[in-house]
Amino acid sequence: MPSFVLGESIPPDTAHAVSVSLPTWKSNVGYEEGEDWVMNRLTTGYPRFFIHRSIQAFASELAEKYGSSGYKAMLFPTRQVAERCATFVRTRAPPDVSSSLSVMHLTLDTTDPTTKALELFCPAISAVLFSPEAFPFAKQYWQHTGDGVSSRRAEFCHDLYRAGILRLDLEPKSPAQKPCRGPRRYQRPSSVDVGKPSDNAVTNGGGGRDTQETSRFLEERFGRNLDVSFVEPAKSAIRRRIAGALRGNHELSKSPQPEIEPNTRGVVNLREEDVYLFPCGMNAIYNAHRALLGVRSSNLKSINFGFPYVDTLKILEKFGPGCVLFGHASESDLDELESRLEAGDRFLALFCEFPGNPLLTCPNLTRIRKLADTYDFAVVVDETIGTFANVNVLPFADVVVSSLTKIFSGDCNVMGGSAIFNPQGRYYNALKDFARREFEDTYWAEDVIFMERNSRDFASRIDRVNANAEAICDVLRSNPLIKSVFYPKFSESKENYEVCRLPEGGYGGLLSVIFHDRTHAMAFYDAIETAKGPSLGTNFTLTSPYVLLAHYQELEWAASFGVDPDLIRISVGLEDTEHIVGVFRSALKAAENGLLRN
Template structure:
């Protein structure tokens, strides 16, 4: 089974090669932290760990070296991809002041949401140092029709170092940032002066663009990196035919051979239909129509492809579901029900009037919520995971649905862990969200998120109007969409195997005397709630968590595990981490009050041979028995 050195990307940095183009780093979704102490050292910013990091969980970024970890108000466990970071540095150098930094977003509106977030929280002397620059294809250049059709954009928020923690909070919580593939593509255009500021996008105190020496294929006489043409010559005029030929070749290399841009919309359509449950088999995007939407596994006859929205990350789906509710229903507090993924709670707390948090997802929590509702309090919506992470607790969705119908609030369910191959929660929800980065993709090389509007919801019309008119922008980069569609074709078959493997591992762990608690939907007290939503052929998913009798046993078990170890879940290979240390290191007592043990080990089970997996876990249990 695979094991990786400290700091190595998971999957490893084997290159994916764009035909005839440059070798790019693999889009890994995790980073190896192979020992218990390396996880602690990472959270504490110890040099022996941090200096070894080649990547990390995408969408996030570690704080700069000059800032204490605890001041970021966000987990240090996540990284901005190196392609994004390199492009951000170049934009900051070209359009910012010395010492400033940049964060990149796919559209001007996303960048301005980040800017507003920072402005609302920054000190007064920081406000005058905040800028946004919007970059788009230079319309005056003779570029290929394919590049014009692609119409790439990047918007950068530029800020002084002191504002980094605020900008990072926005980036981390919302998932609004640019994807690494978009960044790579646009960075090449930027180096070649084909991606330029939109008119009126720069503020008065920004500095002029500085030239950059691009890749060798862009260096030629007459380019901006070479001798300046005479003043009587219009810039680039004599180079237009060569420029057109070169930009055309650049785009064709990136899309024309490996990733046909003409198939992108069909790929997105296939993904939406797959999420809707109407596309349950592989499909050839090159030939013939896509299958009809007449039936689906969601059980809703009125469900259409246009009720499914694609986002660049799972958190972005949650963020925009919340935005749509605020737009459709007004500014009311929300309810966060059950111990949540950290950024879901942060979204509800920081983007709107706030939220009421119930961390146990228990019947007593529902009793208290019902008491508040009957006393006259009203809420925007209730957000929950099904099952929850990391305790795999399933809330009572039937009771929640009855309360929502009686007291007029929406229900948003995150089905990432359960997956719609195992469960069907859409009939009792108003919006269902999911991280497609996880088991839907499985291959760990692309990110994505999805949201579905329930066409039978009382809020459907208002949510649909808000989503289509105000909230939704299709920022899913074409390459990411094509990779996601390819990866997800065998989604159902992979889930079946992972279900079987997870149950086999659960059985081994349940029988061992050193294991104090095991959390898995099949053995949790909330199993009846899971079974109420489980499909006839559905299983119990691939995620489980373990707590040992003593910390030393947990450490010995974790260190001895001969598998990949790092953040993330839903990978095709088995992956584990001391999840609570990584997600809540600065707030372990807070997590403990909700039954989330600091020494919990979370296991995301993969596709390996069942017997091989069982042997690996038995060997690690023997190490736990022997002790440190």
């Protein structure tokens, strides 16, 4: 088992890693307190919370050149997204702060014939420039919506910008966008050390470019490594896997694929075109909410059913008229909701996770569906934790969202998200019309290629993860130090899970544990020889004091919903079962001895 030092990327030496090592309980507290001994060691972090160094470097360069003294910049993939961020800040920041905002757009210089091969990449960057006082508001938008630019896109476009190939675009463009395409392979080494100019960038003191040198630069830097013809097949393969119509380790082909095969989703007429890809899971949730506001009444509040993931709740609260929280996902919560509906309350949509995070509670989707049909609200189900290899929630939902960053990818080195529109749903036609008008494909081509490769063996990985998770649960449930183990197989809401469980499905790779004594929890966490950091659904076991990280400023509030502040969440990986069980037994032994690391 590798040893991860404080602040190291998880996986190690991975330029676009999704997690970061916080190996002790004390380091997690230090992270939440913003203490220098932790913050100064971080090489990366979860991308919606920690702005990648590649992005920071490009943003700083643009702010210095195009902004006033001391200004900052935040990068987005398109003009429309950047304008949404600017609108968000203007509606929340004081007038003297919001007045500092401006939006700029960099696009490919198509007047240069040497750039023709890059047009299918749609290499573009939009930036919101602002005074430092506006940064906290812009960062909220970045974190909540997942609309921020991909680190791979930023790195790619930064090199183009330094070479003089991206230029400031002063011409407003139509919101309609052609689908962006991208590379077949991304073979050059990546680096977060982006402070130095590219060795291959060709410019001269006057800002002009020598055509021959530029042509050579493009060939050496981009031409041989990239085949844009494979990006659309990669997107198609991802969508088909999500639809449950493509299973197994299939190589890509440029040849047109046949119509979608019978799927495991249990919904007739489901098409590949009903699956939409996004740069991360939270962006899928944000856009599902935005679409429902666009096709229904923008005055209706939404419902967050179950203990909320922090940014899902913030989206429902901040990007519309608000929401009502039913934080237990219990039958009594449904009783209360039904009473409100009978009394005349009406809602836009109900958002829930299946199972929920971190207590793995499963809402009663059968009853929720009946209420939605009777009282006319949409149902949006986040299946990230259950995964569509274990459960099928689409028949109960109008929209199913998922974070592909998690076990669908597994390798913890690329972000992604998806949303499925249920063709049997009441709002299907309206949602499809909205998507035709408003959907922008902002999923960067290089990220697509990584996601497609990583997900080829998704279905086979799930079986090992399911087995390992159950074995670890058995160890934890038999230990006297443990107060509670949360896992769908042992949950009071197991019956709700079984309604959606596929015939060959298991109970997933996520579980949570509470110790009787906090000291034992701390000693266990410090001793466990797994990767330790944010995120879940990795191919390796990843442990986190989840509530401490996600709700540090609201621990009492979380406790009011039965979520213990000392809860430890375990995302189980693909290790040999006997080995990983031994790792947990050793950590429990250390907890018995009260061994804490400094």
